[in-house]
Amino acid sequence: MGDAVAAALLAVGTFLVVASAVGVNRFDDVFCRMHAATKAATLGVILISLAAALRVDGNTVPKLVLVIVLQLLTAPLGAHLLGRAAHGRGELSPRTVLDELADADPPDGRG
Amino acid sequence: MDLTSTIAYAGLAVAALLCLWRVLRGPTIAERMVGLDLLVLVVVSGIGVDIVRQGESVNVDVLVVASLLAFVGTSLTARFIEGLGSDDG
Numbered sequence: 001m002g003d004a005v006a007a008a009l010l011a012v013g014t015f016l017v018v019a020s021a022v023g024v025n026r027f028d029d030v031f032c033r034m035h036a037a038t039k040a041a042t043l044g045v046i047l048i049s050l051a052a053a054l055r056v057d058g059n060t061v062p063k064l065v066l067v068i069v070l071q072l073l074t075a076p077l078g079a080h081l082l083g084r085a086a087h088g089r090g091e092l093s094p095r096t097v098l099d100e101l102a103d104a105d106p107p108d109g110r111g
Numbered sequence: 112m113d114l115t116s117t118i119a120y121a122g123l124a125v126a127a128l129l130c131l132w133r134v135l136r137g138p139t140i141a142e143r144m145v146g147l148d149l150l151v152l153v154v155v156s157g158i159g160v161d162i163v164r165q166g167e168s169v170n171v172d173v174l175v176v177a178s179l180l181a182f183v184g185t186s187l188t189a190r191f192i193e194g195l196g197s198d199d200g
Contacts, residue, residue: 003112006112006163007112007115010115010116010119010160010163011115011118011119013156013159014118014119014122014123014156014160015122017122017123017126017152017153017156018122018123018125018126020126020149021125021126021127021129021130021149021153022126022129024129024130024133024145024146024149025129025132025133030139030141030142030145033133033142033145034145037145037146037148037149037152041149041152041153042152044152044156045152045155045156045159045178048156048159048160048163049159049174051159051163052159052162052163052171052174055162055163055166056162056166056167056168056171057168059168060168060171063168063171063172063174063175064171064174066175067155067171067174067175067178070175070178070179070182071178074178074179074181074182075182077182077186078148078181078182078185078186078189079185081185081186081189081190082141082144082145082185082188082189082192084189084193085141085189085190085192085193086139086141086192088192088193089139089141089192089195091139091141091142
């Protein structure tokens, strides 16, 4: 039973990681690509960690919980830092329809 | 479990190649960094698949360290991009 659940979590997690790799190639600019790379891949890594937690002995489970917590903390932080830096350099797609940061931080390379 | 993890390995290999393609294509430093960040996550996922397949816990420490290294690399690159002028990169 536990093995079947672990296999299902593994399959879904791998699918999410692959989907985010596809998204990183298909999307238009760095912000859309970050959207694919952070959200989907974070959930994928979390599901794979849960699958691993079902397969190892009880002493190792806290380390896998640590992996999940670190992933949830660092993925948005890193994406925010990188997005802020890229926005300051004006790396927006010409198809962008809304740039709510434009007033505070004009995307013309001066930021 | 063997079949599932083999399929997972194959999928992650494709994902790693797609990430490498993004790193090579660019065109900006930030986009290369997104590709590298995702590549580290693919490696972390691969180690996770190995843990599931073997049922052993020796590699869990590697999992923790690798997921932290991705964040350090991304934040350092973000600082680097902010310090660049507007005409290069």
